[in-house]
Amino acid sequence: MSTKYLRVHRLRRIYVWELPVRIYHWLNAAAIIALIVTGFWISDPPALMSNQEASNRFLFGWVRYIHFISSYIFFFNFLFRIYWGFAGNKYADWKQFIPTSKRFIREMWTVFKIDILMLKKNGEQQEHISIGHNAMAGFIYFLTFIAFLVQCLTGFGLYAGMSGWWLPKLFSWVPAVFGGDILTRQIHHWTMWFFILFAIVHVYLVFYHDYVEGRGEISSMGGGWKFIEEEVFEENRHHTPNPESSEVVGTA
Amino acid sequence: MSNDVITKQPTYYQEIIRKGYSRRDFVRFAGMMAAFIGLENSAIGQVAKALETNPRIPIIWLHFQECTCCSESFIRSSHPIVADILLDKVSLDYTETLMAASGIQAEEALKNTMSKYKGEYILCVEGSVPTAADGVYCMIGGKTSMQILDEAAEGAKAIIAWGSCACNGCVQAAKPNPTSATPIHKLVKGKPVIKVPGCPPIGEVMAGVIVHLLTFGKIPELDRLGRPKAFYSKRVHDTCYRRPFFDAGLFVESFDDENAQKGYCLYKVGCKGPSTYNACGVTKWNGGTSFPIQSGHPCIGCSEENFWDNGRFYERGSAFAGFGIESDADTVGKVALGVTAAALAGHAIYTNINKSRIIDRLTAEGKASEKEMEG
Numbered sequence: 177m178s179t180k181y182l183r184v185h186r187l188r189r190i191y192v193w194e195l196p197v198r199i200y201h202w203l204n205a206a207a208i209i210a211l212i213v214t215g216f217w218i219s220d221p222p223a224l225m226s227n228q229e230a231s232n233r234f235l236f237g238w239v240r241y242i243h244f245i246s247s248y249i250f251f252f253n254f255l256f257r258i259y260w261g262f263a264g265n266k267y268a269d270w271k272q273f274i275p276t277s278k279r280f281i282r283e284m285w286t287v288f289k290i291d292i293l294m295l296k297k298n299g300e301q302q303e304h305i306s307i308g309h310n311a312m313a314g315f316i317y318f319l320t321f322i323a324f325l326v327q328c329l330t331g332f333g334l335y336a337g338m339s340g341w342w343l344p345k346l347f348s349w350v351p352a353v354f355g356g357d358i359l360t361r362q363i364h365h366w367t368m369w370f371f372i373l374f375a376i377v378h379v380y381l382v383f384y385h386d387y388v389e390g391r392g393e394i395s396s397m398g399g400g401w402k403f404i405e406e407e408v409f410e411e412n413r414h415h416t417p418n419p420e421s422s423e424v425v426g427t428a
Numbered sequence: 429m430s431n432d433v434i435t436k437q438p439t440y441y442q443e444i445i446r447k448g449y450s451r452r453d454f455v456r457f458a459g460m461m462a463a464f465i466g467l468e469n470s471a472i473g474q475v476a477k478a479l480e481t482n483p484r485i486p487i488i489w490l491h492f493q494e495c496t497c498c499s500e501s502f503i504r505s506s507h508p509i510v511a512d513i514l515l516d517k518v519s520l521d522y523t524e525t526l527m528a529a530s531g532i533q534a535e536e537a538l539k540n541t542m543s544k545y546k547g548e549y550i551l552c553v554e555g556s557v558p559t560a561a562d563g564v565y566c567m568i569g570g571k572t573s574m575q576i577l578d579e580a581a582e583g584a585k586a587i588i589a590w591g592s593c594a595c596n597g598c599v600q601a602a603k604p605n606p607t608s609a610t611p612i613h614k615l616v617k618g619k620p621v622i623k624v625p626g627c628p629p630i631g632e633v634m635a636g637v638i639v640h641l642l643t644f645g646k647i648p649e650l651d652r653l654g655r656p657k658a659f660y661s662k663r664v665h666d667t668c669y670r671r672p673f674f675d676a677g678l679f680v681e682s683f684d685d686e687n688a689q690k691g692y693c694l695y696k697v698g699c700k701g702p703s704t705y706n707a708c709g710v711t712k713w714n715g716g717t718s719f720p721i722q723s724g725h726p727c728i729g730c731s732e733e734n735f736w737d738n739g740r741f742y743e744r745g746s747a748f749a750g751f752g753i754e755s756d757a758d759t760v761g762k763v764a765l766g767v768t769a770a771a772l773a774g775h776a777i778y779t780n781i782n783k784s785r786i787i788d789r790l791t792a793e794g795k796a797s798e799k800e801m802e803g
């Protein structure tokens with residue numbers, strides 16, 4: 177700690193998450209919460225007693241209705257996000273999610289060592305800084321997209337028989353692949369647990385990064401900005417897939 | 429069916445009259461069948477005409493690994509003509525359980541029908557075929573069921589797989605499936621296979637499939653799993669009379685509770701109606717008397733593939749393969765949740781230790797630089 181006066185970081189404010197990405201994120205979160213709550217309800221409804229005649233009640237019907245509406249929101253939101261992977265800025269690009277280069281895999285390994293195992297080098301805690309997603313996070317999101325796909329396929333597959341609309345009917349082949357609705361429903365139910373585990377780890381890690389790095393990880397999904405050291409920004413500029421892509425940069 | 433040999437056969441109508449039924453009985457039967465197949469009023473004439481003019485189709489009905497409940501169900505379908513004519517030995521050239529012949533004569537009859545009506549007969553198969561140990565687990569007249577099926581399927585016009593055994597293996601294909609019981613559609617290539625699953629299928633449904641073949645001379649419209657759409661396009665749940673209780677969220681909690689007496693929905697005691705495609709809610713059983721749910725028992729999904737292994741009959745949650753009988757997806761999920769939470773807690777504690785070190789260092793740095801500035 178040989179200092180000649182305190183080290184002072186120059187932080188640059190970078191607009192990382194564009195508005196469509198933020199809207200996507202929160203819509204997705206809301207839809208998933210609604211789907212999980214109603215999904216659990218549908219799989220094992222609580223014993224609510226009532227003196228009303230069945231014809232006066234539609235409680236379970238409403239729960240299912242919310243599930244179906246949320247699933248449509250979830251589905252179209254998902255489609256939009258895929259589109260935005262081609263239309264959005266470089267932090268939203270589809271290449272951020274799919275390990276296509278050696279560099280991607282190397283970065284995943286680095287993140288694993290530093291953020292998860294918290295390995296030290298020369299007795300010092302290391303830091304890995306990425307502006308958008310780090311490679312590990314990107315890859316996990318890729319897995320969530322696959323889980324999204326599984327849920328859309330099995331969910332709409334089960335729903336197809338009840339619907340007169342062509343869109344869900346497009347999925348009617350899915351239960352046939354699994355030999356019927358029973359297994360399809362089970363796959364739908366198991367996959368939901370991936371969402372729960374993911375959400376918990378995801379929220380924890382967002383807090384973790386903000387907690388130890390102090391770069392605005394939590395608030396970035398609100399305003400879109402993150403704060404990155406000037407040097408890191410300069411270095412990253414040369415490594416990103418399309419460094420020329422326009423980015424809105426402001427200095428803090 | 430222009431085959432000469434076949435046109436010399438009597439028509440169904442001739443057989444029906446010969447058996448002592450009146451013209452009125454016959455028309456009533458035609459009307460009933462048209463209704464079961466889901467035809468319009470105007471098609472009743474078509475059905476009657478087909479039965480009057482078409483010569484009977486030769487049928488070979490094979491029994492492999494099964495309990496004969498399909499045949500039982502068939503001969504109990506609500507109209508006696510079904511059993512009398514369609515299933516009488518007149519129509520059935522070969523069927524182990526109902527034919528009069530036995531031994532060498534029976535085998536002869538089978539061979540004759542197969543050669544005489546090559547390409548014209550309907551092959552009905554009840555039961556699954558064991559393929560383990562070269563098929564020795566089911567042998568008839570010195571041949572394995574595999575051989576018999578191969579020979580009979582070759583000259584068949586169409587194949588009907590009766591019941592869950594023939595459609596998906598049923599109980600003998602349940603884990604661990606010691607005989608490698610195999611459904612028919614996996615063994616027969618290049619022939620249309622009509623699947624009529626159920627344990628057993630509803631008699632009227634079976635009769636309906638045959639009458640459809642007779643009337644139109646072609647197989648009925650099938651769904652993606654090869655089942656006739658007329659009977660298997662709706663879930664039991666969609667036609668269940670307890671559905672209003674389901675939508676209201678009123679459920680039977682246990683079999684002897686007040687809700688059970690009130691006839692609430694059986695969803696929470698394991699009803700598989702929401703995932704089961706069958707006509708039970710509409711056609712019902714034993715001449716429209718009742719069906720399992722009406723008798724207070726949840727649907728066990730007997731017409732769905734793998735229904736023995738797809739979880740327990742009296743619970744919604746299902747056994748989770750590989751984690752023991754008692755665990756369902758939610759138990760596994762909760763354990764995973766606990767492990768994750770513990771890992772995160774460990775991570776958080778370690779993070780805080782590191783962070784306090786960083787803060788200590790920064791504080792020390794700050795103090796040192798203050799000193800430097802003062803000095």
Ligand code: SF4
Pocket residue numbers: 664665666668669670671672674692693694695699700701702721727
């Ligand atoms: S009893 Fe079964 S089939 Fe009938 S409404 Fe309830 S869940 Fe559906």
